[in-house]
Amino acid sequence: MARQMVMVGFLQAQNCTNLPASWRHPDSRTDFLSADFYREIAHVLERGKFHLAFFDDRLAMPDRYGGDHVHTVEYGIRCVKLDPIVTLMTMGMATTRLGLGATCSTTYYEPFHVARMFATIDLMTGGRAAWNVVTSLNDGEAMNMGRDGVLEHDLRYDRADEFMEVVLGQWDSWEDDALILDKASGRFADGARVHRLDHVGPYFRSRGPFTVPRSAQGHPVVIQAGQSGRGRRFAGRWGEVIFVTSGSIGMGKRNYATLKEEAVACGRDPDRMLLCNLVTPVCAATKAEAEDKMALIQRLPLEIDQLSLLAEALNFDFATKGLDEELTDAELASFSGIQTIRDRVLALSGKRNPTVREFMQLSHRGRPDDAIVGDPKGVADRLEEMFTEHVCDGFVVAATHVPGGYADFVEFVVPELQRRGLYHTDYTGATLRENLGLPRPELGAWRHAVPTSV
Ligand SMILES: Cc1cc2nc3c(=O)[nH]c(=O)nc-3n(C[C@H](O)[C@H](O)[C@H](O)COP(=O)(O)O)c2cc1C
Numbered sequence: 001m002a003r004q005m006v007m008v009g010f011l012q013a014q015n016c017t018n019l020p021a022s023w024r025h026p027d028s029r030t031d032f033l034s035a036d037f038y039r040e041i042a043h044v045l046e047r048g049k050f051h052l053a054f055f056d057d058r059l060a061m062p063d064r065y066g067g068d069h070v071h072t073v074e075y076g077i078r079c080v081k082l083d084p085i086v087t088l089m090t091m092g093m094a095t096t097r098l099g100l101g102a103t104c105s106t107t108y109y110e111p112f113h114v115a116r117m118f119a120t121i122d123l124m125t126g127g128r129a130a131w132n133v134v135t136s137l138n139d140g141e142a143m144n145m146g147r148d149g150v151l152e153h154d155l156r157y158d159r160a161d162e163f164m165e166v167v168l169g170q171w172d173s174w175e176d177d178a179l180i181l182d183k184a185s186g187r188f189a190d191g192a193r194v195h196r197l198d199h200v201g202p203y204f205r206s207r208g209p210f211t212v213p214r215s216a217q218g219h220p221v222v223i224q225a226g227q228s229g230r231g232r233r234f235a236g237r238w239g240e241v242i243f244v245t246s247g248s249i250g251m252g253k254r255n256y257a258t259l260k261e262e263a264v265a266c267g268r269d270p271d272r273m274l275l276c277n278l279v280t281p282v283c284a285a286t287k288a289e290a291e292d293k294m295a296l297i298q299r300l301p302l303e304i305d306q307l308s309l310l311a312e313a314l315n316f317d318f319a320t321k322g323l324d325e326e327l328t329d330a331e332l333a334s335f336s337g338i339q340t341i342r343d344r345v346l347a348l349s350g351k352r353n354p355t356v357r358e359f360m361q362l363s364h365r366g367r368p369d370d371a372i373v374g375d376p377k378g379v380a381d382r383l384e385e386m387f388t389e390h391v392c393d394g395f396v397v398a399a400t401h402v403p404g405g406y407a408d409f410v411e412f413v414v415p416e417l418q419r420r421g422l423y424h425t426d427y428t429g430a431t432l433r434e435n436l437g438l439p440r441p442e443l444g445a446w447r448h449a450v451p452t453s454v
Pocket residue numbers: 010055056057058103133134135136137224225226227228229230231232243244245278337338339340396
């Protein structure tokens with residue numbers, strides 16, 4: 001069968017989409033504290049045959065800017081964050097085929113706990129669960145979780161590697177045919193087919209046996225979005241669905257090849273790793289209508305949205321600087337969050353010491369400037385180019401407002417992609433893995449993924 005796109009909805013269990021200004025959009029639903037809000041999004045995505053809906057997460061509201069939360073709350077800059085896993089269940093109960101992913105940090109939870117939550121969701125949804133593995137990035141999260149500050153970047157990934165060994169090890173505790181449930185003989189399960197992990201490592205200890213049997217899809221799908229060199233090695237070892245952001249076709253193709261090589265270097269089949277590129281579509285029946293929609297959206301963001309989100313993501317207080325003041329070498333080196341944002345701004349500005357304003361203009365953080373605006377043909381053309389040029393295997397679709405951002409995509413772009421044979425017309429399987437074309441993992445298969453490139 002011809003290669004087809006994977007479609008993922010980029011969701012937030014919060015008061016706005018990843019565009020903070022989205023809550024001010026006239027068509028945004030404001031009942032984001034209700035289950036019905038998430039159910040409607042789930043229905044829209046399933047109508048559009050999305051493979052997966054996934055919630056991002058951060059364990060703090062953005063309060064790094066000025067060391068204060070008042071601006072965050074006043075302007076609604078991602079200040080409400082519900083628990084994504086609990087919210088996910090409301091969507092799971094409202095759908096039958098849509099995959100369901102949530103973000104959970106390897107830095108602030110115990111692996112046994114994370115393994116049990118996601119394995120349970122996987123069972124409750126008939127094998128549709130996925131876990132977005134993140135290492136967390138700023139001091140606000142650290143302080144909410146009882147630490148003084150964020151751990152050093154690469155150390156977070158070293159711990160995360162071991163975290164994965166424990167989670168996957170626990171998920172493999174129960175062999176597939178361990179359950180017997182024979183009332184006549186009185187045998188509930190085969191004791192020889194349920195194993196203890198007995199993990200003892202530098203960062204974690206976890207004994208087992210695990211308390212949740214395997215699901216229809218074996219275990220939840222692992223999502224990852226590491227972008228730094230260390231992050232990409234991690235993604236190459238563990239990730240089955242990878243989120244990427246590509247500046248251009250050329251850069252995206254190189255990034256695609258690098259990530260697939262990381263998987264090969266770990267002894268993995270690169271086709272079992274699906275790269276999904278972040279896109280923000282703004283679409284309508286005609287190009288002119290789409291441009292009108294975009295003009296409205298462009299008027300929504302505030303300067304403070306950008307400053308606050310940059311401070312949050314880079315873990316640096318931009319309020320200590322004037323907008324046109326250059327960042328010093330020491331300040332740039334101290335950024336401990338998403339380092340690719342810094343590296344891209346340095347590359348795009350061609351400067352060693354960009355100003356705060358250049359960070360705002362070149363990162364586009366908190367703004368929808370990189371949206372794909374157009375009629376069905378125009379948007380589909382752009383997605384087709386990225387897909388056929390091997391920038392990605394599919395897309396993480398962000399919304400400028402909800403549910404309208406998704407509803408427009410499903411109404412205008414999905415039928416055009418289906419007409420071109422680039423996107424499936426219906427779900428072919430029951431589990432997320434079946435719909436993604438990923439095989440059900442053998443017990444212990446992950447143990448073969450050992451990096452040789454490091
Ligand atoms: C589409 C997408 C979604 C992401 N979602 C989250 C998230 O929910 N929580 C989080 O802490 N980081 C999230 N990240 C950030 C990544 O996990 C990662 O930290 C970032 O891309 C920087 O890479 P690095 O960790 O290798 O430096 C996301 C990244 C992308 C591209």
